[in-house]
Amino acid sequence: MPLTRLQRASIAAALAVGLAAGLGVFTFGYAKGASYLTNDPAACANCHIMSEHFAAWQKGSHQAATCNDCHTPHNFVGKYVVKARNGFWHSFYFTTGRYPDPLRITERNRRVTEEACRYCHQPIVDAIEPELAGNRDQPADVAQAGMSLALANTGAHGDATMSCIRCHKYVGHFVR
Amino acid sequence: ANIMERRQEARNPFYRVVTLTDTTTDPAIWGKNFPQQYDAYLRTVDQVRTRYGGSEALPRTPTNADPRSIVAQSRLEEDPRLRDFWSGYAFSQDFREERGHAYMLSDQEFTQRQQFAQQPGTCLNCHASMYATYMRLGGGDLTRGFEAVNKMPYQEARQHVTHSVSCVDCHNPETMALRITRPAFMEGIRAVKATQGVPNFDVNRDATRQEMRTFVCGQCHVEYYFKGPEKRLTYPWSKGLTADSILAYYDVDGHNDWKHAISGAQVLKAQHPEFEMYSQGVHARSGVACADCHMPYQRVGAMKISEHHVRSPLLSIDRSCQTCHKFPEDELRARVETIQDRTFELRNIALDAVLELTRNIGAAAASDSTSPRLADARKAQRYSQFLVDFVEAENSMGFHAPQEAARVLGHAIDIARKGQNSLHGVVGAAPVALPGVGATRSRPASSGAGAAERK
């Protein structure tokens, strides 16, 4: 009996997930994907495509901050959720070779990074944050910058915070 | 210091010493809550010159009619051609380099342009703290107050104001959020957004925070005219923000600023179209705001604040430019000056072209005031004069949009010299028309085989 379209799709999907998981787990082990669980920046550079960022980080102003300080949330659960998600997908893409060139930070991770700036630098930006500008309780829903033309935020102008990396895009890794 | 120790909860960094309201126009009172911003605001009295910007402090002997003891350099003395350029208009009497916000009220009150013609209260819109005045005179209705002031003679309106642009004109006193307080801008920007497919734009409701960091300046640093007998301040933007669109607007509207004394042409004066020119540049496209460059963040103690000493960014290149451009200060200054020198070079040949045309028309009219050729030549002067003035009056000498400024000047040169041709009956001369009308502005898509592949 021929398979229905739905059945065929399900099988394909199951195979894909299985394969993806397999590859992901494989790479996670072989390619030291577990380095995602450490805080050592050198561990990120285990993947050669991270090595430019690593080199640029060493030239930059933020040796005091590790990759994870900027690229994972600053709370225990969030940190490992993001690490697991990024670790899995990055391993998967790395193994399949399907990733953009040049690398581009994803919207979700950009938000994580914007929050990280504030985690360390909140006092210095108190004056320019919307607590003052809007006197409202706003989540640190962060500005669109660089990657999108939408200006610093959406909605009425009191609604959101400044994007830090709009001006400070070189802080993490100095490249020109 | 350990970064963990420095980490604190977000807090309001300012002490609210006094309560501020919509009627607090005196910046000194706001300064009690925000002393750093206030101190910087006061420093707009400083005068330092850059190659094309800033201003020079020239001492003068105060008189009863004009009590100022220091003025900025005269642009008419720097370039005497400008006297002929504006011949017959107040600007040919007195036109100075603009300087810091602290001077805006007195420079307007005491310019000799005031002697030349009776000015309306409208002038004050951009030269004083108006918000409370508009609200008071409008009985709580901002627009009605605005209309009331427009209709007064200048001297009467002047009695209703005290300060240069002040905190209350840019900030909501409760939240300190930016706000737009000028009805002319509310109307103008609504028209612009409509041309971009955004209907019913209410700037105080719909603008993003980053847009506001430009729009507060766009309330004044723009081209304008006084519309109708009510002298309503109007921004001519309903066809768009480019020099060409604004000229096309005036052509339909029929507005003239004055009749040129040398040529008899009905001409227009362009004035400080910073917002319009900036909007054509790559910085605007990249979401960079006026405040990013002209009010860069400045570290003060443990926090950073917006530098309220609004001035030429060439006097603060490190903070205005270098966070985004990692090049040495001298290199960045050289980039700006290269752009400005190119603009200045074209501006000079364009100015010469318009002046030659102007004198040719004057001579032709003197020998035969009924010549049918005069009309076209005067139209050419009207168009080209406005286009040159658009770049001349724009205060960045082309930096805000380098290629666009050059494009506008290219059209000005073409139209002025075409006017000379048509005045002299050159055979086959192209007709005088608005810039770009009839010209091909983009390469047509291919019709050939490869077109389908176009990516």
Add this chain to the structure above:
Amino acid sequence: ANIMERRQEARNPFYRVVTLTDTTTDPAIWGKNFPQQYDAYLRTVDQVRTRYGGSEALPRTPTNADPRSIVAQSRLEEDPRLRDFWSGYAFSQDFREERGHAYMLSDQEFTQRQQFAQQPGTCLNCHASMYATYMRLGGGDLTRGFEAVNKMPYQEARQHVTHSVSCVDCHNPETMALRITRPAFMEGIRAVKATQGVPNFDVNRDATRQEMRTFVCGQCHVEYYFKGPEKRLTYPWSKGLTADSILAYYDVDGHNDWKHAISGAQVLKAQHPEFEMYSQGVHARSGVACADCHMPYQRVGAMKISEHHVRSPLLSIDRSCQTCHKFPEDELRARVETIQDRTFELRNIALDAVLELTRNIGAAAASDSTSPRLADARKAQRYSQFLVDFVEAENSMGFHAPQEAARVLGHAIDIARKGQNSLHGVVGAAPVALPGVGATRSRPASSGAGAAERK
């Protein structure tokens, strides 16, 4: 590909299968060692059109005289004004959009321009793999070989070459380092560096690696002429690289390309001044090289290699631009097209101005060939025609230096229209002169009180 391979690739990028020498001109042999570069190099046969660049593949029926079965679109058909612009010169017969490097030899050999006049061997300098030929004919002396080829008739010289530009023309076969192989560029760049205060510049000894990534292209993508009876290929750079400096050079040198068939003016043809125009732009100032955009790095396994499929960067925006500019692809394309549309708009009005002048001169000469006004008007045509052509021939439609391209066109418009005035005896008309001669190119420093404070 799997991760094991990737790790390996990182360690051992190339397998040296064959030994390469200075006489290995066949790229297929180099391709044994560097298959990825070779494969990409072969893909320069692709034809894809962008708004102003790339090229369209048009089929044609091969003939004995011209065996090509596909050509690029004709620029003369796209814009028939160009036939008049170049009237009397080979370019008015055949001028096509340029396409990939794979075609350079056959496009040169079979252009109808070859029928129009006997061309010298010099032409081949930029259309074939010349290094081994020069060395062979010069008996080991590159410059002597260059001189020998220059003097031959084209057809004879053609027998000495086989390939389009090849690996050996850009690379040292032992180290794969870039090298300059064209004596005309060695001489030209030495003159440029001398104007910048760097004496005795030996390009293969003194250039930085990043400079070399531009200079290898600058060997061909430049303005040139054939000097003297030896037909020596010469780059007219000893006064500088701007259009104005090159025009001034020709004025002193006295070189003419042809006598214009409509006006009788002695005129010049500008040709592909990409290197010169690029040098005026902000990318050059920022150290961005031709190869950064036209041969962007491409990840192949664990390595990054240079994309040897040299073409329009608009066909690889992600790798060509987004490494430096984090804006979406469509936005970056729109930025380029905005710049190009502005250039095209000015180019069109400038072209019209020159053509009007040309026809005016033709008519004036027909009615009185002894008129003393003709000389000045023809000079105006010579100057303005060259300036327009400088932008027209430059293949980025202004992108390589947007404001500079507009500045050059502004001068072209001014000079052409001044030529019309002076031909018609307009009173008070400014004299025709080289662009900017006599004009103020920068604001003079202040003489007043504030000057000392200038920062």
